[in-house]
Amino acid sequence: QVQLVESGGGLVQAGGSLRLSCVASRNISAIDPMKWYRQPPGKQRELVASITKGGRTNYADSVKGRFTISRDAAKNTMYLQMKSLKPEDTGAYYCNAQFGRYSGTRYSLDDYWGQGTQVTVSS
Numbered sequence: 001q002v003q004l005v006e007s008g009g010g011l012v013q014a015g016g017s018l019r020l021s022c023v024a025s026r027n028i029s030a031i032d033p034m035k036w037y038r039q040p041p042g043k044q045r046e047l048v049a050s051i052t053k054g055g056r057t058n059y060a061d062s063v064k065g066r067f068t069i070s071r072d073a074a075k076n077t078m079y080l081q082m083k084s085l086k087p088e089d090t091g092a093y094y095c096n097a098q099f100g101r102y103s104g105t106r107y108s109l110d111d112y113w114g115q116g117t118q119v120t121v122s123s
Contacts, residue, residue, distance in 0.1 A: 022095030
């Protein structure tokens with residue numbers, strides 16, 4: 001079993017910044033990719049950003065130029081630096097990753113989610 005624990009959310013005014021962290025209970029060196037999702041109030045969960053083990057990143061159009069995803073394998077931690085926050089960035093932010101396991105000789109991937117951290121941006 002793997003645990004993903006997010007932190008760093010909070011209440012911030014529009015234009016402000018926050019840095020989210022996601023700490024994994026297992027080594028993340030081989031995890032490819034790791035992702036941040038968010039769920040705005042009353043809406044479906046959406047992909048915000050992803051990062052491969054090689055450091056290649058992708059972002060939703062709505063956050064490009066404002067958010068930066070990164071990872072530190074030595075700390076088993078993924079980050080999301082958020083700048084120039086807007087009220088529409090409000091929501092619960094979740095980290096996501098798939099970790100492999102063997103059952104005998106059979107290898108499979110299990111999908112894990114953190115519990116979420118709330119980000120609220122006031123206008």
